Amino acid sequence: MVSPNLEGLEPILAALSTMQASVERSQKSQAHEYLEKFQKSPEAWTKTHSLLSSPDAITEAKLFAATTLKGKITYDLDQLPRESLPSLRDSILALLKSYREGPRPIRTQLCVCLAHLAIQLLEWKDVLGHVGSTLGSGAGDCILEFLKILPEEVTEGRKISLSEEELTTRTKELMEDNAPQVLGLLNQYANSSSAAAVNPRLFECISSWLREIPAADVVNSSLFDAIINGISNDASFDAAVDCMCTILRDTREVDEYMEVIQIIYPRILSLRPRIAESAGFGDLDTYKGITRIFAEAGEAWVVMIARLPAEFRGLVESVLECCARDQDRDAIALTFLFWYEMKQIVTLDKYKQARIEYADIFGKLVDVMIKHLEYPTPDSANETDLFDGDREQEEKFREFRHQMGDVLKDCCDVITVTECLGKAFNRIQRWVSTYGSQATSTAVPHWQELEAPLFSMRAMGGMVSPEESVVLRQVIPLIVQIPDHEKLRFQAIMALGRYTDWTAQHPEFLQPQLQFVIAGFSHSSKEVVRAAALAFKFFGTDCRKLLEGSVTELHSFYESVLDNLSPDSQEEITEGVACIISAQALDKVQNMFKMYCDPVIKRMMSCANQAKTAQDDGPRLAVAGYIQLLTVFVQNIQPYVAPQEENPAVRYCQEILPVLSAIAENFTSSTPILERVCRCWRYMVLSYRTAILPLLPTLAQQLASGFENSRQGCFLWATDSVLREFAIGAEYVDPSTSQAIYNFFEQQAFAFLRIMNDLPAEDLPDVIEDFFRLLIDALIYYHQQLLLSPVCQHILSAAVSALTLQQEAPLLAALHFLRDLLSYGTEHPNSSNFDRQDSGQAPRYSPQLQQAVEQMVASQGEPLVQRVMTGMMFTFPRDCIQDASGVLLSLFETLPLQSGVWVKETIGMLPAGSVRAGETDRLMNAVGMKVDAGDLRRVRVLLQDFTTSYRRRNVAPRDGLGRLEATRFRFNG
Numbered sequence: 001m002v003s004p005n006l007e008g009l010e011p012i013l014a015a016l017s018t019m020q021a022s023v024e025r026s027q028k029s030q031a032h033e034y035l036e037k038f039q040k041s042p043e044a045w046t047k048t049h050s051l052l053s054s055p056d057a058i059t060e061a062k063l064f065a066a067t068t069l070k071g072k073i074t075y076d077l078d079q080l081p082r083e084s085l086p087s088l089r090d091s092i093l094a095l096l097k098s099y100r101e102g103p104r105p106i107r108t109q110l111c112v113c114l115a116h117l118a119i120q121l122l123e124w125k126d127v128l129g130h131v132g133s134t135l136g137s138g139a140g141d142c143i144l145e146f147l148k149i150l151p152e153e154v155t156e157g158r159k160i161s162l163s164e165e166e167l168t169t170r171t172k173e174l175m176e177d178n179a180p181q182v183l184g185l186l187n188q189y190a191n192s193s194s195a196a197a198v199n200p201r202l203f204e205c206i207s208s209w210l211r212e213i214p215a216a217d218v219v220n221s222s223l224f225d226a227i228i229n230g231i232s233n234d235a236s237f238d239a240a241v242d243c244m245c246t247i248l249r250d251t252r253e254v255d256e257y258m259e260v261i262q263i264i265y266p267r268i269l270s271l272r273p274r275i276a277e278s279a280g281f282g283d284l285d286t287y288k289g290i291t292r293i294f295a296e297a298g299e300a301w302v303v304m305i306a307r308l309p310a311e312f313r314g315l316v317e318s319v320l321e322c323c324a325r326d327q328d329r330d331a332i333a334l335t336f337l338f339w340y341e342m343k344q345i346v347t348l349d350k351y352k353q354a355r356i357e358y359a360d361i362f363g364k365l366v367d368v369m370i371k372h373l374e375y376p377t378p379d380s381a382n383e384t385d386l387f388d389g390d391r392e393q394e395e396k397f398r399e400f401r402h403q404m405g406d407v408l409k410d411c412c413d414v415i416t417v418t419e420c421l422g423k424a425f426n427r428i429q430r431w432v433s434t435y436g437s438q439a440t441s442t443a444v445p446h447w448q449e450l451e452a453p454l455f456s457m458r459a460m461g462g463m464v465s466p467e468e469s470v471v472l473r474q475v476i477p478l479i480v481q482i483p484d485h486e487k488l489r490f491q492a493i494m495a496l497g498r499y500t501d502w503t504a505q506h507p508e509f510l511q512p513q514l515q516f517v518i519a520g521f522s523h524s525s526k527e528v529v530r531a532a533a534l535a536f537k538f539f540g541t542d543c544r545k546l547l548e549g550s551v552t553e554l555h556s557f558y559e560s561v562l563d564n565l566s567p568d569s570q571e572e573i574t575e576g577v578a579c580i581i582s583a584q585a586l587d588k589v590q591n592m593f594k595m596y597c598d599p600v601i602k603r604m605m606s607c608a609n610q611a612k613t614a615q616d617d618g619p620r621l622a623v624a625g626y627i628q629l630l631t632v633f634v635q636n637i638q639p640y641v642a643p644q645e646e647n648p649a650v651r652y653c654q655e656i657l658p659v660l661s662a663i664a665e666n667f668t669s670s671t672p673i674l675e676r677v678c679r680c681w682r683y684m685v686l687s688y689r690t691a692i693l694p695l696l697p698t699l700a701q702q703l704a705s706g707f708e709n710s711r712q713g714c715f716l717w718a719t720d721s722v723l724r725e726f727a728i729g730a731e732y733v734d735p736s737t738s739q740a741i742y743n744f745f746e747q748q749a750f751a752f753l754r755i756m757n758d759l760p761a762e763d764l765p766d767v768i769e770d771f772f773r774l775l776i777d778a779l780i781y782y783h784q785q786l787l788l789s790p791v792c793q794h795i796l797s798a799a800v801s802a803l804t805l806q807q808e809a810p811l812l813a814a815l816h817f818l819r820d821l822l823s824y825g826t827e828h829p830n831s832s833n834f835d836r837q838d839s840g841q842a843p844r845y846s847p848q849l850q851q852a853v854e855q856m857v858a859s860q861g862e863p864l865v866q867r868v869m870t871g872m873m874f875t876f877p878r879d880c881i882q883d884a885s886g887v888l889l890s891l892f893e894t895l896p897l898q899s900g901v902w903v904k905e906t907i908g909m910l911p912a913g914s915v916r917a918g919e920t921d922r923l924m925n926a927v928g929m930k931v932d933a934g935d936l937r938r939v940r941v942l943l944q945d946f947t948t949s950y951r952r953r954n955v956a957p958r959d960g961l962g963r964l965e966a967t968r969f970r971f972n973g
Contacts, residue, residue, distance in 0.1 A: 009047060009057075012038060016061055039068045040953055042079050045088075048072070052095050052106075059103055066109035073116045075952050078916060085121050092117065093134045100135060100142035111146045115153040119170055120162065128178055128185075140189065144201040147182060148208040151175060155211055175212045183213050183221065190226045197226045200239035207239075207246045215250035216260045228267055231289075241289040244268075245296040254304045261301060265315070268297055272318050279325040291322040291331040298338040305342065306351040309358060316342070316361055324368045329400060332372065336407055339365065343410035355414060362414045366423050366456075369404050369411075373452035375487070405459025412463040420460055421471040424453040428478055439483040447485050454479070454491040461498025466505040476509050480516040486525045493520050493528065497535030500542035507546050514539060514547075521561045533569035540576025544583040551580050551592055559599060567625050574629050578636035589639050590648040597652070600629050601659060608663060611670075620670050623663065627676035630656065634683045643732050647691040653684050654695055661702045668710040678706075678714035685721040690732045696722070700744045708751050711759075713770030719748050720774045727781035742782050748774070749791055756798050757971040765810045768802050772813035779820050787824060787849045794971055796821065796856055796864075801969035803867040808877045815883035818864070822890035825853035857894050865891065865902035866909070870964050872947035873910075873954070881944065889940040896931045900924065903943065909963040914954045919946075 018031035051065035230240030251257040278286040305312040326332045346355040387394040431450040482492040520532030581592045604626035611619035667673040707715035728738040802814040823829040891899040930938045
């Protein structure tokens with residue numbers, strides 16, 4: 001039997017019970033829908049109070065009620081008569097008083113409710129006094145929590161439906177005017193008892209009010225002693241550390257806060273003994289907290305540290321000690337930003353003296369970091385499981401090493417890369433002299449002490465100049481003699497791959513390294529093989545001139561290892577040999593291209609024959625993989641050829657174009673194959689540019705027929721490269737060629753429109769995205785032809801239909817196109833492709849184009865406004881809202897008065913009762929005023945605020961949107 005206190009609440013309780021039970025997904029969905037509708041209903045006001053007041057309701061139900069009440073006050077306060085708001089305030093205060101001892105989650109939500117109401121109830125002036133007197137002296141924690149929450153909601157809770165002027169005034173009333181009173185109250189509370197002085201809620205409250213109360217006022221009060229004492233108290237440690245760090249961040253303006261820093265600095269230095277103390281006891285939480293304080297102080301005062309190196313050396317040494325004693329590497333990451341900021345400032349000429357004085361600290365930091373790079377020694381003798389089965393810890397360590405590598409790079413900037421490399425070299429030498437003779441093919445003693453400096457050398461590789469002449473000459477001969485241990489061999493090969501730029505300037509070191517890397521392809525470890533492929537790519541890229549004469553011998557090596565590699569490694573080794581081919585003399589390029597690629601094509605055709613009858617995707621994926629290798633060759637074999645001369649690489653592309661065309665024609669349903677074919681064609685255009693002209697007719701024909709037959713967007717993606725390369729005004733491009741390319745583009749556009757006529761938009765998200773990305777470029781390069789063409793009207797209609805989608809990528813493409821298109825209706829046309837703005841192809845104003853766009857908007861503006869606003873109110877992903885409101889702005893910039901009419905008509909078509917009384921008139925009056933004032937950007941804000949508020953209050957009707965329901969796109973061309 002239901003308790004009398006819960007009568008009328010049974011459906012809510014049942015829905016909540018369903019959400020927590022193990023039931024069918026459909027039941028949970030129904031329960032969620034019911035609760036969502038309840039939260040937006042007017043009856044939620046009374047029923048949430050009933051739940052919160054009932055002694056029989058379970059805690060979960062009360063928490064749901066408190067959360068719902070918070071949402072009602074934030075978004076739906078207009079559902080209540082204005083004169084009833086003081087009664088609402090009093091009822092919330094009564095509830096808060098009854099929950100002052102907890103449960104804390106409910107108390108917190110009620111504090112948020114009260115804070116949101118305080119912001120909106122403008123006539124409530126004595127907020128703090130009223131709350132304090134109502135809750136009483138025994139509600140210390142409750143009052144502190146409200147005081148903590150109020151500044152957070154005032155400064156960060158921008159969902160409140162007040163005007164900017166009202167919000168500014170209310171913020172001053174609640175924050176600035178109350179700050180002295182709050183500071184006095186907190187001082188009074190802290191001095192009331194020893195327990196109060198270390199209450200975590202006190203420090204949370206101070207942290208929150210530091211948004212308004214100057215840090216100097218806190219530091220110069222008894223509260224600062226309480227914070228320091230709180231750091232020594234286990235119960236208040238975390239909150240006191242947070243509070244101290246907030247104060248430190250507020251003192252970043254060191255000139256302004258110099259006197260305050262002089263007070264804080266010695267108190268912080270007094271915490272230094274706790275570094276060793278907490279490390280010795282293994283107290284990780286305390287160690288992290290102390291480390292955080294020193295790191296935050298360093299970040300805040302980094303300018304002062306550079307100006308006064310002698311005075312602030314103790315702080316820098318403390319941060320270094322935090323790094324050195326962190327044996328488990330749990331706190332050291334907190335210092336990384338400090339070391340970066342320190343590097344940034346001491347490397348300035350202005351602070352050259354500081355750089356000299358801190359050089360020894362950065363030298364010690366290098367040693368600390370290299371030591372921390374060491375893999376752990378496992379508890380068992382199992383060398384293959386260094387983390388005792390903890391895969392998460394292993395992955396965390398791998399990621400962490402790269403962050404420590406960044407710190408090593410910072411050290412290179414401060415004390416020179418030669419000194420940092422020298423420290424790694426010394427460790428390698430020390431290991432060789434100590435353990436080198438004990439290493440065997442099966443066991444390498446203390447390999448961790450060798451692997452760590454190897455990794456550090458790899459991390460610092462990007463900092464080394466090709467002219468470095470001290471360390472690398474000594475260390476590289478040592479590296480190629482590293483014992484055959486999996487992790488050592490992996491790290492040695494990866495390190496060599498980072499110094500290929502240096503090797504290109506020191507050819508006498510090339511062959512030993514290259515042989516060491518090539519030997520890695522025969523290693524039993526897949527990781528070592530992967531490292532070898534990556535390193536080979538770098539050797540081929542940077543040492544191509546040195547390897548120019550080895551291209552024939554390397555072909556045998558390439559053929560012998562290719563089939564044994566993973567797809568990624570195949571691409572990497574292919575890139576390496578392709579770069580070497582590109583260094584050949586022009587008369588050799590075509591033959592070398594052919595020598596390497598013909599066997600790849602042979603493999604591809606063999607797999608293609610298998611794929612025709614195969615039941616699985618394996619052979620088709622293999623075909624796609626081999627096409628990708630061809631693309632890598634095309635990307636990297638780019639010999640320099642004078643503009644009017646024939647490119648030898650293009651001659652070979654002419655040979656393989658029919659093969660790729662045949663593959664595309666035979667696998668029209670295989671997306672991976674078609675995407676790789678189009679990618680290869682695209683890079684033929686990008687790599688050889690106008691030299692590809694002899695292939696252009698065949699290529700355009702294949703792109704057109706491929707799109708017609710497969711309906712895959714990748715053909716449009718490839719079309720885009722042709723469109724850009726042969727645009728009107730492009731260098732070495734004949735105007736007739738550019739016109740032919742535009743005609744080809746229109747052919748693709750008509751094909752797309754026919755496809756959209758046959759299939760609903762939701763079946764074509766990828767094609768729609770690719771098409772509108774193509775159109776963005778078409779507007780840049782062919783706006784004169786496109787905007788005056790009859791097809792543009794149909795394209796605009798297709799864009800309107802595309803706005804029914806709910807996927808982010810195609811929506812953004814369509815919205816960006818619409819914004820670009822509509823901008824031609826203004827005096828300032830623009831483009832979503834920012835990288836085109838400086839290319840001489842930036843859009844230019846034309847009265848003729850402006851008139852054409854205005855005519856299109858006049859005919860299709862109404863459905864466009866409907867689709868955009870419907871999407872903003874119901875279906876668009878959050879990241880699309882800004883661009884959607886940008887479309888509305890462009891419409892108002894083009895036809896302001898008519899756009900206002902369309903907006904009003906759209907709002908009038910919304911479901912009955914979903915718009916508040918008088919809301920439409922208020923909105924349209926405000927829009928009209930901004931239009932008359934020429935403040936169209938404010939119109940955008942008004943419409944975005946309206947749709948956001950509407951979306952929060954309403955859900956899309958299950959039976960559809962009625963008159964706002966979209967119609968199918970139709971095209972008869």
